[in-house]
Amino acid sequence: MKFMGYRRPDGKAGIRNHVLVIPAVICANRVARGIAEMVKGAVYVEHQNGCTQIGADLELSRHVISAHGTHPNVFSVIVVGLGCETLRAQDVVADIKKACPYKHVHLVIIQDEGGSVKATAEGARVARAMLAEASRQTREPIDVSELILGTECGGSDACSGISANPALGKTSDLLIEAGGSVILAETTELIGAEHIIAARAVSPAVARRCFEVIARCEKQATDMGVDMRGGQPTPGNIEGGLSSIEEKSLGCVYKAGTKPLQDVIDYAMPVTKKGLVWMDTPGQDIEQITGMVAGGCQIVIFTTGRGTCCGSPIAPTIKVATNSALFARMNDNIDLDAGAIVTGEATVAEVGHFIFDDMIETASGKLCKAEVLGFNDFAIHRIGPSL
Template identity: 55%
Template sequence: MWKEKEGEGIGWAMQTEFWGYRRPDGKAGVRNHVLILPTITCATQTAYRITELVQGTVTFIHQHGCAQVGADYEQTFRTYAGLGKNPNVYGVVVLGLGCETHQARKIAQDIAKSGKPVEVVSIQDHGSTLDAIAQGAKIAAKMVQDASALHREPLRLSELIVGTECGGSDACSGISANPAVGVVSDLIADHGGTAILAETTELIGAEHLLAERAADDKVKKRVYEVIQAMESRAFAMGVDIRTGNPSPGNIRGGLTTLEEKSLGAAAKAGSRTLQQLVDYAEIPSKKGLVWMDTPGHDIEQLTGMVAGGAQIVLFTSGRGTPTGSPIAPVIKISTNTPIFEQMSDNMDLNAGTIIDGTETIESVGNRIFDEVIRVASGKLTKAEILKQHDFGIWRIGPTF
């Protein structure tokens, strides 16, 4: 078990454990939520009403779940099921309308493979939204009571999956917060855990650096394939995103091209071998550094990593952000001190001290690593306290 050293905080170099929840499938959770999972947009308000009634439940508002086909359908299904299987979730009430493409019962069956409690509520089968709210609240209340009887126990850091994300950047991102997160990625990998690098869009121009670190030729080939596919999507809409900069916030932050942002964003990957490249919302099968193919959209990539099993997400920002997740705590890290001071209600840590000259990249990285352990063991992030429950799925096909 870990304990604080006087005057030093947690002894990060010796740390091997955190306090979490053991799940039936053997995975380790850092939170103990009961998730009300709406499979269709027209069930989201009903789900929200249940969370208003039952403390200890979480949900999200979205516009997905119907008139989806092919790979787009499969990706959304994988995301729904992955969120339910995330080890931060104790149990799930899958809430459907009844006639949608993404059938609640099928999603519940996939989630149930994890061994956790899963129940299905259908608005049409129960007769109305009021009846569905009553039934869903009754089931959820029992799950919350059962969940509250669980106790945290010491678990290995090797069981953590930590997502990394770069929000609106500035000229400091690539020399402060992102390389500091890279230190954390290396520490997580060295402890036998998994660090997820995402944002394929914002790795364009830095792909060769990651390809050089690929574990084998298959991973190396996949690096260039996902970059090419992302650029092809942009070209199909008449845009060359490699030489442009689509975000006004990035421009105001002092960046001129996407490649500049990419070189800074890639620093979150640290220096370890790239072990695997997974699809959006896919659960990694390997430990160490893993790349998940996601867009640069903050909320969509956040959702994908959490659906892929991330229990915690590190989110750097040079512009400031309120972003959070209904399921995983999001630790937000400022790249510069003025933004941290301006948005102190939203940002958890300040890496601007590197720019100020009062800390090194390594010391800030160790400080962030300490915070990961504290949050994994129960400390609330500012996004959690403010109930910032953001959600969005990367759609790769039209709605029919």
């Protein structure tokens, strides 16, 4: 089975052809946004990172920002720096050029340009040319085995585990059967369900990793000396009927389908295996999306019971409602409805195929609602304090 995508010179498959404007540091957010707003079709991100970070925390931020530049959904990149920050824009440009020598990457340093107005003008001048060049790229048939799907559930309710997550699990199984990769993430929301996923691990080592990442995550909560409940499940989850993290997790794990677990990888690290892969991310939706996209996923499918609008700046983020009332209420934001499973009008398998078909159409160019509405959510998981 094929979709229509962009074949990059290094052989990777993209499903979008973005010109990305990305700041290396929080201080460059305004200029990055200004550049993207001055031209038609560029995407930009804003974030809180890039200065007064050290060690592994700094390295992770640099990796995530660079990995958005090297991503196959991105055609070319403008990296914006202030000039005095810890995470140097020059290093981000070098990372991207090293991994993707064919990619057009442009550096704008605000202090060197003589301020934000001149830096914005310089960036816009280059972005215009990049967009013109991007428009000359054409899509070609690419096998669906080259897709990496990131799965996510956020704003869960008690229907998440009954309808949308089992249906997304079917979609995951279909993609894996076709040779593709699927990311299961949000470690916090697997607490209480780790034995189910570990039982599907391809080796004792992978199974052991499942319990290790859960133990680390749970220890973070217990070290704070509080009941995690209220933070996880969130107040909205509890209002929606979820009573404990175990109940939330047992509903969440359905979206991983039924295939063997091939690997457990760290936050934002590249997905190298075909089949089901667990990425160790926090449950915070935007940090999770950002980590999965940095890991190479080209498309995200996001189930929600309470309703959410968010989307990656560079990877289409398809929303699936767990119940039809939500689908009607937030129809501007939610792409698909799994509510017919709850009422008995459709089976899990039927809705799973329906989501799969939409995923292929979206991979081939159909815009999802978060893209049309311009969502560009981006947040890098922090593993150390600002100093």
